[in-house]
Amino acid sequence: MRRTLVIMLKEPRAGRVKTRLGRDIGMIGAAWWFRHQVARLLRRIEDPRWSVVLAVAPDCALGSRAWPARFQRTAQGRGDLGARMARQLRDMPPGPVCVIGGDIPGITRAHIARAFAALGNHDAVFGPAPDGGYWLVGLKRSRAMPAGLFNGVRWSTQHALVDSIGSVSGLSVVQVDVLRDVDRVQDLQ
Structure with a gap:
């Protein structure tokens, strides 16, 4: 079965993007940073071992020229971050799926490969971030997805990882590398 890496963008x-960072450096600067960060990320993580799918918001931006045309695109759809990520995890073709954001400067192919490898022996994988959130979530998808996946998660807080792990009760969970995502100007340093 094919591995799929979904990038939420x-x-x-x-x-409209990176607004917490925008409060520190200006909204135009934050949008510029994000666009160039994603371009770098896409060059670093493209790999024949997995398919890359761009989950785009808003849905009307599916045809946007901001992202390279060579990548398959899908709409994120409605709902909070958890509902949108759960939809991507559920709707991808058969096989393991990992979901990441576009704001992880330190990510490499090796990080993604370790996450997919971890799904060989576990049902779910998380890549923790130092702030209590996470940069990656993945599911093996050999079992039914938990009905309450991501319900009650306190997003954008230090509780996001713990809450998300709690939402996959009954599945075996492993954590991989700790990486920093960028939410504020301090995260750029």
């Missing part, structure tokens, strides 16, 4: 428009 917002169209890089000022005031």
